[in-house]
Amino acid sequence: xxxxxxxxxxxxxxxxxxxxxxxxxxxxxxxxxxxxxxxxxxxxxxxxxxxxxxxxxxxxxxxxxxxxxxxxxxxxxxxxxxxxxxxxxxxxxxxxxxxxxxxxxxxxxxxxxxxxxxxxxxxxx
Amino acid sequence: xxxxxxxxxxxxxxxxxxxxxxxxxxxxxxxxxxxxxxxxxxxxxxxxxxxxxxxxxxxxxxxxxxxxxxxxxxxxxxxxxxxxxxxxxxxxxxxxxxxxxxxxxxxxxxxxxxxxxxxxxxxxxxxxxxxxxxxxxxxxxxxxxxxxxxxxxxxxxxxxxxxxxxxxxxxxxxxxxxxxxxxxxxxxxxxxxxxxxxxxxxxxxxxxxxxxxxxxxxxxxxxxxxxxxxxxxxxxxxxxxxxxxxxxxxxxxxxxxxxxxxxxxxxxxxxxxxxxxxxxxx
Numbered sequence: 001x002x003x004x005x006x007x008x009x010x011x012x013x014x015x016x017x018x019x020x021x022x023x024x025x026x027x028x029x030x031x032x033x034x035x036x037x038x039x040x041x042x043x044x045x046x047x048x049x050x051x052x053x054x055x056x057x058x059x060x061x062x063x064x065x066x067x068x069x070x071x072x073x074x075x076x077x078x079x080x081x082x083x084x085x086x087x088x089x090x091x092x093x094x095x096x097x098x099x100x101x102x103x104x105x106x107x108x109x110x111x112x113x114x115x116x117x118x119x120x121x122x123x124x125x
Numbered sequence: 126x127x128x129x130x131x132x133x134x135x136x137x138x139x140x141x142x143x144x145x146x147x148x149x150x151x152x153x154x155x156x157x158x159x160x161x162x163x164x165x166x167x168x169x170x171x172x173x174x175x176x177x178x179x180x181x182x183x184x185x186x187x188x189x190x191x192x193x194x195x196x197x198x199x200x201x202x203x204x205x206x207x208x209x210x211x212x213x214x215x216x217x218x219x220x221x222x223x224x225x226x227x228x229x230x231x232x233x234x235x236x237x238x239x240x241x242x243x244x245x246x247x248x249x250x251x252x253x254x255x256x257x258x259x260x261x262x263x264x265x266x267x268x269x270x271x272x273x274x275x276x277x278x279x280x281x282x283x284x285x286x287x288x289x290x291x292x293x294x295x296x297x298x299x300x301x302x303x304x305x306x307x308x309x310x311x312x313x314x315x316x317x318x319x320x321x322x323x324x325x326x327x328x329x330x331x332x333x334x335x336x337x338x339x340x341x342x343x344x345x346x347x348x349x350x351x352x353x354x355x356x357x358x359x360x361x362x363x364x365x366x367x368x369x370x371x372x373x374x375x376x377x378x379x380x381x382x383x384x385x386x387x388x389x390x391x392x393x394x395x396x397x398x399x400x401x402x403x404x405x406x407x
Contacts, residue, residue: 024144028151033346034305064163064307067155068145069134 017074018050018062024070031062031071137162137172139192147186151345153330156176158187160307161220164314165193168206175218178207180232182224183258184251185193201231204239207246213386218318219249225252225266229285233265240294240323243386247317248325253332259381261335272339279282287327292380297322299380306376313378322386329374 027046039042039056048071050056058072058119138144148154163177178194180203188195194217198206207221228236228250237295239246255273256262263273264286274281292299298320302310310328317324329347331337342348355374357365362375401407 026145026150029344029346030151030156030349034349061307064159064311065156065305067150067152068147069138069155069158069159070145 001034016027018053019072020048020050021072022047024068026068028067030065030067034065035062051103128210129338133159133162133166137166137192138190142190144190146190146230148393149184149334151331151333152183153253153328153332153345153349154183154187154251156304156307157249157310157328157330160304160310161187161249161312162191164318165191167311168315168318170318173201174216175220176207176210177220177222178203178210179222180224180227181258182227182256183253184222184224184227185256187222201227201233201235203227204232204246204248206244208239208244211244211246211388215245218398219245220247220249221249222249222316224257225254225287226256226264229265229287229290230244236291237294240291240296240325242387243295243297243323243384246323247314247320248291248323249314249317250325250327252287252327252328253330253336254284255332255336255339257332257335261332261339271336273336274339288325288379290327292321295323296325296380297382297384297386298324298378299327300325300378301327301329301374301376303349303374304331305349305352305377306356309376316378320381322384353358390404 027042029042029046031048031050032040033044036059037052037055037057038053039050040048040062041051048062048093059075062071063073128373146155146158160372172193172219175193177191177193179188179195179197180217181200189197196203196206203221203223207219210217212221223232228248230347234372236248239248245339252266254264254266254268254271256264261274263280263282264289267273267276267280267282268277268284270279287299288299298317300313300317302313304310317326329352331342331345331352333342333345333348337343337345337348342351352374355372356376357373358380359377360372361373362370365373398407
């Protein structure tokens with residue numbers, strides 16, 4: 001995923017950060033089908049992937065057409081003092097235990113985590 | 126400008142509900158849920174002032190996921206429960222989410238009478254043209270000639286036009302949108318919430334699992350592309366000839382009129398009665 005600093009050659013805007021949350025994705029294909037610039041594509045499992053980040057204009061249509069809130073356009077929030085390995089806080093009876101910035105079911109570092117695993121696999125082979 | 130999905134999910138969805146939700150992959154109800162939550166978030170309303178009421182059906186599951194006060198009522202009676210809530214606590218914002226069977230078949234009478242009374246409610250009617258949850262039987266909005274599990278040779282009844290029905294019955298605000306036109310839907314929900322009086326928003330939503338399968342309309346992507354092709358803005362619709370209007374759907378605000386609401390008239394009656402009592406006439 002590109003850093004948030006570079007500018008897109010097409011739109012002049014900051015590079016988008018399309019975060020896909022696979023645990024909520026039902027692979028319906030709305031985001032891939034209706035992306036106006038075809039920046040998204042399906043990967044081998046049917047999940048969407050930001051294949052051409054330089055094309056993305058951050059129009060947020062994929063975010064709005066996703067019925068499952070599984071895609072987010074924008075900067076991922078940095079959660080201080082929390083690593084990717086640590087499990088997300090669970091909702092219990094007392095709401096105050098849930099981090100306000102964080103839904104219990106959503107873990108933004110999932111993709112990062114996946115990528116780390118892939119890289120380590122590659123190094124081994 | 127509303128917040129991103131992330132902000133909305135944290136703030137407005139219930140943390141103790143299991144996600145992903147129960148609807149089929151690609152169901153328009155999920156898009157409507159997002160749209161409703163975005164509209165609520167940008168309206169600046171306090172969560173504690175909003176009540177979501179729903180009946181039975183796929184759409185009945187929608188208020189369960191939103192972190193406001195919510196009532197899941199019996200089939201077709203969502204509007205009557207909402208009416209009671211609004212009459213007892215007039216400062217609450219009451220939004221009713223119904224399906225087409227819920228609103229026009231089982232609760233058809235309630236819809237026209239709620240529109241006639243013009244109480245300050247917002248009715249979101251999700252029109253998927255079939256009874257999706259029970260297996261694709263025909264509903265009052267199933268178009269003539271289309272197939273359903275109880276009409277295998279084609280449906281032989283004419284369909285209701287929900288927008289025209291509620292407009293004639295006296296609703297103050299009537300609009301129509303589809304889940305493909307999601308930005309328009311955001312704005313229309315916001316307008317419907319802010320409108321004083323009974324406001325109806327008909328949302329066309331694909332049911333590719335049942336309606337689409339029986340009529341060979343393809344996946345929800347194909348059905349949403351169909352909506353894209355069929356939908357025309359109301360202004361263009363008015364200039365079109367009868368021939369061009371075939372297979373086209375006008376989208377946008379169909380009626381927007383200012384009328385005294387039930388609560389205004391009721392307050393006036395209370396004031397008159399109190400005055401007469403003071404004078405000793407009653």
